Amino acid sequence: MHFSEYEQWLAKQAVNTSFEQGCVHIGPYATPTVVPNKPPWDFEWTVLFKDGHYLRVVEHWYRRGSHLGGGGYRKTFSFHYGPANPSRSTEGVPVPSEAYPAIIRIDTDDDWRGPHLHLDGEDHIHQSRVKNLRISDIDPFDFIKAVIEHRRSGEKFEKIMSFTVTK
Amino acid sequence: MQIKRRTLPTIEDVTRQMEAFEFRYSISTDDFLRQSSPEIRVNEDDAMQWRYLREQLSALQEAAVERLYSTMPKGSEARLRNCENSSELLAA
Numbered sequence: 297m298h299f300s301e302y303e304q305w306l307a308k309q310a311v312n313t314s315f316e317q318g319c320v321h322i323g324p325y326a327t328p329t330v331v332p333n334k335p336p337w338d339f340e341w342t343v344l345f346k347d348g349h350y351l352r353v354v355e356h357w358y359r360r361g362s363h364l365g366g367g368g369y370r371k372t373f374s375f376h377y378g379p380a381n382p383s384r385s386t387e388g389v390p391v392p393s394e395a396y397p398a399i400i401r402i403d404t405d406d407d408w409r410g411p412h413l414h415l416d417g418e419d420h421i422h423q424s425r426v427k428n429l430r431i432s433d434i435d436p437f438d439f440i441k442a443v444i445e446h447r448r449s450g451e452k453f454e455k456i457m458s459f460t461v462t463k
Numbered sequence: 464m465q466i467k468r469r470t471l472p473t474i475e476d477v478t479r480q481m482e483a484f485e486f487r488y489s490i491s492t493d494d495f496l497r498q499s500s501p502e503i504r505v506n507e508d509d510a511m512q513w514r515y516l517r518e519q520l521s522a523l524q525e526a527a528v529e530r531l532y533s534t535m536p537k538g539s540e541a542r543l544r545n546c547e548n549s550s551e552l553l554a555a
Contacts, residue, residue, distance in 0.1 A: 310464040327469040
């Protein structure tokens with residue numbers, strides 16, 4: 297994908313996403329590294345809710361070789377929802393802390409862990425234990441919509457996103 | 464919701480941010496790379512961000528070299544592009 301296509305896709309998705317009253321938004325930011333609009337690029341959006349919870353989505357798109365068509369591919373991401381640490385970065389983003397564990401966090405990093413979930417206090421639930429959800433394919437707006445639905449209905453994320461975690 | 468864009472980073476910005484991570488964790492670049500082992504506990508967000516900074520740095524350096532090539536006469540550019548190491552570059 298090329299940055300301009302990605303930016304258009306984001307704009308379309310963002311227009312169809314509405315949050316409850318009183319949220320504070322940091323972002324959404326989508327920024328390429330090199331002009332004109334060249335990869336790598338990132339996407340970041342933090343939403344602080346009035347009840348002390350927050351969501352944060354981050355994607356990192358890396359350069360794809362020109363023999364593969366150029367542009368970028370999503371290599372890593374983290375989607376986080378849970379109570380916010382009162383300690384904030386200079387920008388106002390809650391600082392990650394084990395004292396404020398995620399209600400749900402979906403991660404794919406380029407390390408030994410591979411795609412995994414953090415869910416209701418359990419860390420590093422690997423893909424092999426997660427049924428009906430391909431972790432590496434989740435898009436940020438599916439996650440954001442799930443958070444909005446969870447906050448509206450109180451339903452568990454497994455039900456909203458139709459996945460199960462095996463023991 | 465409008466998608467916004469941050470200021471584009473420079474090589475200096477990215478280097479400074481990487482150094483800040485390394486300073487905060489008191490570990491070297493090599494150790495940051497090796498945090499792919501469970502013994503070294505780097506916050507997952509920080510590890511992901513640090514790797515992304517490394518990718519940005521590489522892209523910015525390549526772009527800087529391309530900009531330099533674009534200012535050179537064709538012959539010099541071709542000679543430099545064919546160099547495989549710093550000794551060859553200095554000789555060229």
